[in-house]
Amino acid sequence: MMHQALALARRASQVGEVPVGAVVAWRDRIIGKGYNQTLALNDPTAHAEMIAITAASQQLGSRYLNECTLYVTLEPCLMCAGACYWAMLSRVVYAAPDEKNGFSKLGIPPHCCFHPKTCVQHGLLAAEASALLKDFFKKLRTR
Amino acid sequence: MMHQALALARRASQVGEVPVGAVVAWRDRIIGKGYNQTLALNDPTAHAEMIAITAASQQLGSRYLNECTLYVTLEPCLMCAGACYWAMLSRVVYAAPDEKNGFSKLGIPPHCCFHPKTCVQHGLLAAEASALLKDFFKKLRTR
Numbered sequence: 167m168m169h170q171a172l173a174l175a176r177r178a179s180q181v182g183e184v185p186v187g188a189v190v191a192w193r194d195r196i197i198g199k200g201y202n203q204t205l206a207l208n209d210p211t212a213h214a215e216m217i218a219i220t221a222a223s224q225q226l227g228s229r230y231l232n233e234c235t236l237y238v239t240l241e242p243c244l245m246c247a248g249a250c251y252w253a254m255l256s257r258v259v260y261a262a263p264d265e266k267n268g269f270s271k272l273g274i275p276p277h278c279c280f281h282p283k284t285c286v287q288h289g290l291l292a293a294e295a296s297a298l299l300k301d302f303f304k305k306l307r308t309r
Numbered sequence: 310m311m312h313q314a315l316a317l318a319r320r321a322s323q324v325g326e327v328p329v330g331a332v333v334a335w336r337d338r339i340i341g342k343g344y345n346q347t348l349a350l351n352d353p354t355a356h357a358e359m360i361a362i363t364a365a366s367q368q369l370g371s372r373y374l375n376e377c378t379l380y381v382t383l384e385p386c387l388m389c390a391g392a393c394y395w396a397m398l399s400r401v402v403y404a405a406p407d408e409k410n411g412f413s414k415l416g417i418p419p420h421c422c423f424h425p426k427t428c429v430q431h432g433l434l435a436a437e438a439s440a441l442l443k444d445f446f447k448k449l450r451t452r
Contacts, residue, residue, distance in 0.1 A: 208372050209367070210366060219353065220354055223352050228351070244388075
């Protein structure tokens with residue numbers, strides 16, 4: 167699943183968006199996908215997680231994703247953590263940490279941002295996800 | 310502007326949605342409107358503020374709303390506060406407090422959730438906004 171999220175992050179990178187990708191999985195099936203599209207959609211809310219959560223809700227026919235896991239290549243920001251809260255996700259797995267904009271910058275425990283029933287894990291394929299981001303910003307600076 | 314947001318909240322109530330409304334104003338003009346549509350759109354992210362911010366970005370042709378004010382009838386949740394952060398709103402004015410789901414439940418100051426440059430104010434038409442919500446939930450319980 168995280169490999170799929172990374173593939174989506176690469177797609178974002180190819181079109182000049184900050185490379186973050188996300189998938190929502192339900193019983194080993196992907197029911198929602200997204201990659202960061204804030205530039206293309208000209209929308210500050212068009213983060214990978216938001217798009218994947220909305221897509222999954224449509225696919226499942228429910229705004230509660232309490233049997234689903236979100237895999238995302240970067241630590242969710244406050245907005246996306248808040249969206250996970252409303253979706254009541256069973257589990258959130260993120261790859262790389264985001265010291266600047268991740269939810270954890272507030273120093274409050276995950277269960278205060280996410281739903282208390284959501285299991286939050288991190289570190290899966292973190293090196294790959296971080297490398298993708300570093301490479302993207304390095305190329306951006308060079309240009 | 311808050312009266313316009315309240316009118317949108319009433320529209321939400323009329324279609325069975327939790328009555329929250331929001332407008333984004335730029336130089337005394339409304340450039341984005343939204344009301345809570347989580348049920349109608351089957352989307353946990355479809356809060357009034359999210360819809361108004363996305364609409365305003367489209368209208369202004371910018372994902373930064375740093376010259377804009379968001380008026381919303383209820384204290385923004387973490388997700389919506391996070392969206393305000395990314396939109397870099399100049400000002401956020403909310404009417405009623407939301408003790409259960411408002412950003413302030415975390416006990417952290419507004420400038421940590423919203424953008425540090427965003428001025429956050431509250432209390433404008435709070436009684437009207439609260440009454441609308443109380444009435445909605447009272448009717449819901451009676452049914």
